[in-house]
Amino acid sequence: RLSSGEGTASSSGSVVVRSANAGDAGVSGALHFSTGTSKDGNSGSAALGTGAATGGRAGHILISVGSGTSGRGGGIMVDAGRSTVHTGGDVRISSGEGTASSSGAVLIRTANAGDAGVSGALLFSSGSSTDGGSGDVLLGSGAATAGQGGNLLLTVGSGTSGAGGELVAHSGRSTVHTGGLLSLSSGEGTASSSGSVLIRSVNAGESGVSGWLAFSSGSTSAGNSGAVLIGTGAATAGRGGAVVLTVGSGTSGAGGAMVMHAGRSTVHTGGVLHVSSGEGTASSSGRVVVRSANSGEAGVSGALAFMSGTSSTGNSGSATLSTGAATAGTAGSVFVTVGSGTSGAGGHVLVGAGRSTVHTGGVMWVSSGEGTASSSGSVMIRSANAGEDGVSGYLRFSTGSSSLGNTGGIEVGTGASTGGRGGMVSLSVGSGTSSTGGEVWIGAGRSTVHTGGLVSIVSGEGTASSSGSIVIRSLNSGDAGVSGSLSFSSGAVTAAGGNSGAVYLGTGASTGGRGGAMVLTVGSGTSGVGGLVTVSSGRSTVHTGGALWLSSGEGTASSSGSVVVRSLNAGES
Secondary structure, eight states: OOOOOOOOSHHHHHHHHOOOOOOTTSSSOOOOOOOOOOOOSSOOOOOOOOOSSSSSSSOOOOOOOOSSSSSSSSOOOOOOOOOSSOOOOOOOOOOOOSSSSSSOOOOOOOOOOOOTSOOOOOOOOOOSSSSSSSOOOOOOOOSSSSSSSOOOOOOOOOOSSSSOOOOOOOOOOOSSOOOOOOOOOOOOOOSOOOOOOOOOOOOOOOOOOOOOOOOOOOOSSSOOOOOOOOOOOOOOOOOOOOOOOOOOOOOSSSOOOOOOOOOOOOOOOOOOOOOOOOSSSSSSOOOOOOOOOOOTTTTTTOOOOOOOOOSSSSSSOOOOOOOOOOSSSSOOOOOOOOOOOSSSOOOOOOOOOOOOOSSSOOOOOOOOOHHHHHOOOOOOOOOOOOOOTTOOOOOOOOOOOOSOOOOOOOOOOOOOSSSSSOOOOOOOOHHHHHHHHSOOOOOOOSSSSSSSOOOOOOOOOOOOSSOOOOOOOOOOOOTTOOOOOOOOOOOOOOSSOOOOOOOOOOOOOOOSSSOOOOOOOOOSSSSSSSOOOOOOOOOSSSOOOOOOOHHHHHHHSSSOOOHHHHHHHOOOO
C-alpha cells in the first residue's frame, strides 16, 4: 500500500509515480499498473479514481499522452477483458451523476489539425463475427420524465474549399439473405401529434443551385427492383394527410418541370401510371383535377395534352375519357368546353379520327346513351347564340374530297321502330326580323365528265297501308306580300346537239284500284282577275315547235275517259 501523508488542517500530500527522464539516446521508462494472473478464480481489479468531496468537487482524472517532435503521436488504448468461453468484458464510459442538477457531458472528439493535415477520424463500430450476428451500435438520448428527450444531431463541419463533406447512412449487406432495413422515423406523440420528418437540401449560395433529392430503389440483375412508396397514414377520427408534390418558383427561365414515368420494359408491356382519387365509402369519392395554372399578364396558360405514345410495329394505345356507371343514380356527364375570351375569335374544339396511309381512316362515332327501359338520349349539334353585333355560327356537314375514287356519302335518317313509327327528319330555317328569309338548298353532285347526281325525294313505304304523301308548298304570305312561287324546271343546255331534261308529272299505276288523279288548280282570290293556268310546248328557232298533247285515259275493257275543256259558270254581274 502506497499512501501520502494526511493533512488534518490542509491538503494531503501528493503521490507521484513516474519514471525518470531519458538520456540523450534512450526513452523514458514505462509505467505498468497491472494485477497478477489467477489460475483458479478472477484476477484482481485495477481501480483508478479520486476520493469523494464533502464541501467541494471531486478531483479530476487525466489520462494524457505527452507531445513529441517526430513520428505519429502516442496512442491511448482501452481494451476490456478477453474471454475464451464467454462474452468479453464491457468498456463503459459514463459522465458523473448530478443528483440536484444536470449530469456531466461525455465529449469524444479528435484534436484540431495542424497547418498541413486533417483532423483525426472518429470510428464507432462493433467487431466482426464469424458465427452469429455482429454487435449493435446504439446512439440515442435518454428518456425524460418532466421534459423533452435530448436531441440527436449528426452534422458535417463546414469547409472553405472543395465540395462539402458527405453524410452517408448504410444498412447491412447480406450475401445470402435480404439486406438490412434502413428506418427513419419521427418521435411518437402519445397525447398529441407525432414529430415531423424533414428531408431537404440546404439553400444554395449566390452562384450555385440547391442540392437535389433522389428517392430511388436499387437496380437488380435477377428479379424485380424495389418499390418506392410515398403516402400518409390512415386516420381514425379525422382525414388522411395530404400528399403534395410541388416545384418551387423561379425568377428566370421556364418553370421547373414535374415528370412522372412508369417503368420501361424491353420484353413486355411497360408499367401502368395510375392516378386515382380517394374512395368515399359513405359519401362521394374525391375529384381528380388536372389543370394548368393561370397565366401571367403577358402569356398564355399552359396546354394540356392527353395522348398515347407512338408505335413502330402495332397499334398505338387508346385514349378513353368516360364516367363510371351508377347503380342508383345518373352516370356523370362528360364536358368538353373552351373557355371564354375577350379578344380574337373563340377557341376551337377539334375532334379528328385517325389517319391511315395504307387503309381506311378511323371512324368518328358520336352516340347518345342507351335507355334500356325508356328513351335513348338526344344528340344535339348546334352553334351558340350570336351576340348583339354578329351572326350565330354555321353548321357544316361535309365529307372530304377524293383524288382517286368517290367521295364519302352523307346519310341523315332515323332508326327503325318495332312498336311505333320511325322518327321524323326536319330541315328548317329559323325565323328572322329583317331581310329575306334564309334559304334551304339541296343540290346533287356535279360531274365534269359524266351525268350529274340524282336528287330523289321519296315518301315512306306503307307495306300494310298507304305510302306517305309528299307535300311541296310555299307558306302563307304575310299582310303585305304574296306567297312564294313554286318552280319545277330542268336545266338549260348550252352544248349543240343536246336536249334539255324532261319534266314528268304523273301518278303511279294501281293493281287493285284506279290510278291517282292529277289536279292543277289556281287558288281563289278576292281582288283582280283570277290566276292563269298556262300550258305551252317548246319553241324552236330552226324546226317545228313542240306538240301539245292532251289525252284522256285508255279503257282497255270499257270506254276511254272524257276530255272536258270548259270555262266555269259566270257570276251574277
